[in-house]
Amino acid sequence: xxxxxxxxxxxxxxxxxxxxxxxxxxxxxxxxxxxxxxxxxxxxxxxxxxxxxxxxxxxxxxxxxxxxxxxxxxxxxxxxxxxxxxxxxxxxxxxxxxxxxxxxxxxxxxx
Amino acid sequence: xxxxxxxxxxxxxxxxxxxxxxxxxxxxxxxxxxxxxxxxxxxxxxxxxxxxxxxxxxxxxxxxxxxxxxxxxxxxxxxxxxxxxxxxxxxxxxxxxxxxxxxxxxxxxxxxxx
Numbered sequence: 001x002x003x004x005x006x007x008x009x010x011x012x013x014x015x016x017x018x019x020x021x022x023x024x025x026x027x028x029x030x031x032x033x034x035x036x037x038x039x040x041x042x043x044x045x046x047x048x049x050x051x052x053x054x055x056x057x058x059x060x061x062x063x064x065x066x067x068x069x070x071x072x073x074x075x076x077x078x079x080x081x082x083x084x085x086x087x088x089x090x091x092x093x094x095x096x097x098x099x100x101x102x103x104x105x106x107x108x109x110x111x
Numbered sequence: 112x113x114x115x116x117x118x119x120x121x122x123x124x125x126x127x128x129x130x131x132x133x134x135x136x137x138x139x140x141x142x143x144x145x146x147x148x149x150x151x152x153x154x155x156x157x158x159x160x161x162x163x164x165x166x167x168x169x170x171x172x173x174x175x176x177x178x179x180x181x182x183x184x185x186x187x188x189x190x191x192x193x194x195x196x197x198x199x200x201x202x203x204x205x206x207x208x209x210x211x212x213x214x215x216x217x218x219x220x221x222x223x224x225x
Contacts, residue, residue, distance in 0.1 A: 008151055032212055043115075043201050043216030044154070089153065093212055101146075101153035 008087060010106045019077040021105045023090035028071060030092040030100075035064060035075045038104070039086045047075070047088075077107075085109045112137050115217035117202050123223045124192040132187040132220050134202030141207035143185040144214065145169075145177065147198040154201065160185055161207065192224045 013019045025033065031052040036044035050057045050064045050073075057064050063076040073090050089104035118133045136143065141162045146154040156169030160179040174196060176188040185204075189196060199221050203214040 034213065041219075043203075043218050044214075045216070046213045049213065099156070099212070099214075103151065103153045 008104055008106045010108060012108045012110055013080045014110050015080060015082060017080055019075075019080045019084070019107055021075045021077075021088045021107065023073040023075075023102050023105075025071050025073060025090065025092045025102075026100065027092060027094040028068070030094040032093040033064070033066060033073055034091045034093075035062075035073075036089055036091065036101075037084075037086045038089070044089070080107075080109050082109050082111055114138065115202055115204055115215050117200075117217035117220050119220060120218065121221045123225065124189075126192060126194065126224060128192050129188070129190050130192070130222075132189075132200055132202075132222075134185045134187065134217060135183050136185075136202075136204040136215070137183065138204060138206070138215065139182060140204035140215070141182070142205045143179065144203040144205075145175070145185070145187045146201045146203065147171065147196075148201060148219075149198050157187065157200075189222075194224050196222065197224045198222060 034049045035047040037047050038044045048059045048062050048064050050066050055066050061078045065074045087104040087106050089102045091099050091101045093099050115136045144159045145157040148154050155171045157175050158177040160166045163182050166177050166179050179185050199219045201219050202217040205214045
């Protein structure tokens with residue numbers, strides 16, 4: 001989602017539950033999408049990617065869903081763990097060297 | 112591999128001072144990028160390079176300069192620091208191989224201009 005002012009959207013999840021983080025992208029011509037995880041004080045880290053000719057891709061404990069009709073991307077994390085606490089943001093590739101990063105969602109895992 | 116390294120980790124500058132943020136990668140990646148990240152905002156591209164000797168402006172290049180004399184290094188120069196340049200700066204790289212767009216990020220440099 002979009003942030004208001006300086007505040008990131010926050011998702012609080014109980015440890016062991018599944019998390020779903022959403023992202024609305026802007027460019028209908030974007031052909032590639034990435035989810036990044038950013039822990040406090042660190043650089044972003046690649047989680048999973050998906051091409052526009054796919055609607056679902058699974059990794060280890062993570063699944064990305066792509067709905068091109070409504071320009072929506074989601075990241076599902078299964079059995080959320082305390083180590084999953086971080087800011088998650090999506091990125092879309094819309095053209096040559098044109099990668100746009102979303103604002104991010106803060107995931108808080110409650111032990 | 113150390114991946115992408117950045118120095119310094121933190122820096123405080125006075126208005127009008129200059130500094131260079133260093134970035135090095137040991138993955139033999141062709142593509143390198145500089146981003147800034149402000150609170151509550153997405154990463155904004157400052158400059159990028161597709162190979163040694165080739166650089167180009169990103170979304171927010173004003174007040175910055177870059178050079179790429181080697182594959183490994185991509186320093187970012189601030190000539191006349193302004194408070195608006197207070198931010199966290201990330202360097203990133205990717206291989207440039209067809210179909211691989213994953214960027215590898217450094218740990219960041221937190222810059223404060225007062």
